[in-house]
Amino acid sequence: MEWIAAITAGIMAALGVWMMLDRHLMRVVLGIAVLGNAINLGVLTAGRFAGERAAFVFGNEAVTDAANPLPQxxxxxxxxxxxxxxxFALAVLKRTHELHGDKDTDKVSAATEQPAPDHNEDHHEPEGRA
Amino acid sequence: MMNILLVLPVVIPLTTLLLGLLFKRRHAWVSFISLSGSLALLAAGAWLVMLAAQGMVLSGQMANWAAPYGISLVIDRLSAVMVAITGVIGLATLVYAHRQPMPADFLRDVHLFVQGLLAGICGAFITADVFNLYVWFEVLLIGSFALIALGGGERRLAGAMTYLVLNMLATLMFLLAAGLVYGSTGTLNMGELALIFRAEQASSGAWLGVMLMLLSFAVKAALFPLFGWLPASYHVAWTPVSALFAGLLTKVGVYALIRMVTLLWPEPGMVHTVLLWVACATMIIGVLGAAAQTEVRRILSFHIVSQVGYMVLGLALATPLALAGAVFYLIHHIVVKANLFFVGGVAARLTGSERLAAMGGLYASKPLLAVLFAIPALSLAGIPPLSGFWAKFVLVKASLDAGVWVATFFALLTGIFTLLSMSKIWNESFLKAHPQPEQLGVAGDGPRGAWLTMIVLAAITVLIGFGAGPVMEYAVASAEQLVEAPAYLQLIERGAE
Known part of the structure; x- marks a missing residue:
């Protein structure tokens, strides 16, 4: 059982990384979600799947064959x-899309390299837009 | 009583945040609650430092679940001083932000998110559990994401996006590392991990997990070659926010590195050798990156990278003196770096720009600001008798004692370049005449709180410089405690009984 989960996690992680390397910002954000889920599965797998029953202890009764609750x-x-x-990433993405018109990662890098606007302190979007 | 004190660093910001949310429609109340909350955090931090200085180490198990099953919290000397410094910078940021000419909603949001961020930072400083550390990292990340994006605008959101993606990636790496460590050792408690690694009983799986963990800390701490996200994002945030980030965020990564490496490998070894080269590269490449920049906050952002190299250098040398130097450097650097960002913000306001080409004339028109810039700037470069001199002096001495000439060379070379960079800002924004003299000072001096913040932080820098003795004693004792880690190991012994 563990090896199926481990291989699935590996494939998902590879997929997530591949998506994160894309130029399209939407895929980068989705890639993070896929990679995150791959890692969640990986963490669960690392805790082993031994045990079939929930680890509830009633009185002094010992539970045999209990699943490990910690990874869960x-x-x-x-x-x-x-x-x-x-x-949150999707919200930032949506706003970025509205501002740039497209979601190219190069555009984002270029925007951070713009010279600082003068009177920086006063730069603030009007209410209700951000 | 002890248990309450143990969780205070987290409880205070969280309570402040909740109270603030309750009264979120009344902006004046929120800022009052938030400012008093930060003051309380500072007081709690000072109290913890006083207790720690007497040799007391607070530790406990959450909900009385015995170690290693429950979450352990430990406040030793290093944790206590980090909490105190977090209190100082948190309060400084909020006082600086107070009454800035921004919409009331914006200022309220800053107050609330800063409290969330402080809770995450303090939590990371006091936990002794790997997974709990991950949770605190996430808490501080959520706060920092919101803060960096706050205000919006094309440039700021682009920076926020870069920051978000790369930091989320690092945190995911940390999560995977925690899972792997648990899978191969069966524990997440730092004390028990230390016992396993010190007894050299760690399997290759455990090594893999821990190495991945160190890698994710290296991203957080902005070490070479993983620092790309920092200079791409810090300069876009609102000035007080970027000062807070500059002071505290990378230092959480440095703290985590120091904590894990000293716990797992008390004697120098392979990890230390790698860290030594990484530290040298970080120092020199960060400072060279700064040389190419022409905006105040971009120059300062690259200097954060370069300065983190010094702290990691202390960790990598691993002698008691070097570790003490790293701790001293942490204390000194947080105050100095945040203050430089604060001064940069006021300078940008007075001159109307933070591009060096469009600045100037500040020395003639605002001599006080020139002094307030010179103190942290010279301290950063390591000019005696300011705090940075002692920090660098100790590290250079430690590297000479250890016979690691290459580290001495890079540390001194980086110091010279730092001075060069600082004099660039000085020449361009203070000495040179303003290109459009009628623009100078149009926006006014700004809120008094901002000036008070800069003066107090500069005074702390001078104080650390002249009172280096006691601070150094504290740092030396912290370094001993880091390696011996009595509280971490005792919790495990007690749990085993």
């Missing part, structure tokens, strides 16, 4: 955080 807890945390960051 880790991955659950990571999924929640990853989702929030992905949504």
């Amino acid at each position: 807890a880790l991955v659950l945390t990571a999924i929640v955080i990853g989702f929030a960051l992905f949504v």
Whole structure:
């Protein structure tokens, strides 16, 4: 079971990295999501899939064949955080698209290299747009 | 009581954030709550430093789950001083941002996100659990993403995008590393990892995981060759925000590097050799990158990279003196770097630009600002008797003692280039006449809080310079504690009973 999950995680990670190398910003952001999920699967796999039953302990009864709850807890945390960051990245992407008209990564790099606007402190988008 | 003190560095910013959110419609209340929260964090930090200076190490298990199963928190000397400095810079940023000519909504958002960011930073400084460290990294990342994008505009969002993608990648690497380490050692507790590595019982899988972890810390700390994201993004943010980032964010990465490397490998070895070369390359390439820049904040951003090299150099040399130098450098650098960004912001406001070509005339029109620039700038370059001199002196002495001439050479060479870079800013924006004299000072001096911030931070720099003795003693004791790591190891022993 582990090796299937491990290979899947590997393929997904390769896919994610390949997408991140794309010129199109949308694919870069999606690539991060794919890579994030590959890593989530990887973390889960690293904790082994031994055990079939939930690790609930009632009284002094020992649970035999319990699944390891720790990797599950880790991955659950990571999924929640990853989702929030992905949504934020999409929001920034949407705004970038509105400003640039297209989503070429070179355009983004070029925009950060623009000379600093004068009176930098006063540069602020009007309310309700950002 | 001890347990409450242990979690205060995280609880204070989080409570402040929640209170701020409750009253988010009343902007004046939010800034009051946020400023008092930062003051409380600073007070808690100072208290922790006082306790730590007496040799007390706070440690505990969250929810009383025994180590290594529960999350351990440890505040030793280094953690305490980092929390205190976070308090200083957090408060400085918010005072500087107070009453800046920006929309009220914008300022409120800055207050709230800065509190979230501070919670993440403090959490990263006090945790003794690898996965918990990942969670704090994410908390501070979310805060920093929001802060860097705040205000919008083409240039800023482009910088935010670069920052976001590369930092998310680094954090994902860290997550994978945590998973691999857990998979091969069965623990995420730093103390237990230290025991495994110190007993040389680590499997190759554990090594792989830890190396990946160090790689992700290296991205966070902006080490060569992984620093590309920093100069591409720091200069686009709002000035107080970029000062906060410049002071604290890369240092969280440096702290994590120092913590893991000293815990896992108390004796110099292969990892230290790699770090030594990386540190030398980071120092010199960062400073050379700065030489090519023509805007104040871009020059300063490259200097962050170069200065991080010095701290890692101290870690790589791994003698007690060198480690103490690294700790001293951390303390000194955070204050100096944030202050330079603050001064740069006021200079840009007065001259109407932060492009060196369009600046000038500040020495004649604002001598106070010239002094306030000269103090951190000279300190950064390592001119006695300011704080940077002692930091560099200790590192250079440590590298001479260790017989690592190449490190001495690069450290001194980088110092000269740093001075060159600082004099470039000085000549262009202070000495030279302003190209359009009628533009000079049109925007006014700006809020008094900004000036107060710069004066206090400059005073701290001078104070560290003249009072280097006690600070150095503290740093030396921290370095000892880092290697012996008593609290980290005791938690495991106690858990095993």
